[in-house]
Amino acid sequence: MGRARLAAKNLGAQQSLQVELTIFLDTIESDDLIHDAWSAYGQYTSLEEACNRAGFEVAETRWTEYNHGINIDELRAPRDRGTPELLSSDVALLGEIYLDQYDADETDTRQFHELEEMLRQYALSDVEPLFTLADRRPFDNPCR
Known part of the structure; x- marks a missing residue:
């Protein structure tokens, strides 16, 4: 119910929308691959490792391949600096920059379009493997 309440609040919606969102979120089906992947490849196997197996x-989405004008290393925690791939921890910060530019009507720049494309590619690279992996079940090479 928390997700629905927050979504409705952010939309400035009425109580009925909160109820509708709650019903929707509570009734959608999820196909969690983690248990099948861990059974086949070992507990705590990452998504990338399961896909490789x-x-x-x-x-990978490499942030240095986009002309967005942002030095992501300056925004990162020291342990993540120097990593050429866009990390999930980067996305929240970049999403905020993206939304700030959008709100300021700064969407007609090359930097904005590059940032948008990079975030789009990251999202696709984060979701598409899940569908491919799901289609590969049952997994080969079980640990047992």
Whole structure:
């Protein structure tokens, strides 16, 4: 119920929308791959490792390949600096920058479009492997 309440609040919605969102979120089905992947490849196997073991690579989004004008290393925790791939921890910060630019009507710049494309590619590379992995079940190479 927390997600629905927050979504409705952020939309400035009425109570009925909160109820509708709660019903929707409570009734959608989820196909969690983690248990099948851990059974086949070992507990705490990462998504990337499960995909590799299932026979395909997960695409990486390299932040240095986009002309967005942001030095992401300056925004990162010291332990993550120097990593060429966009990390999930980067997305919240970049999303905030993206939304600030959008709100300021700064969407007609090359930097904005590059940032938007980078975030889009990251989102795709984060979701597409889940569908491919799901289609590869049952997984080969079980640990047992």
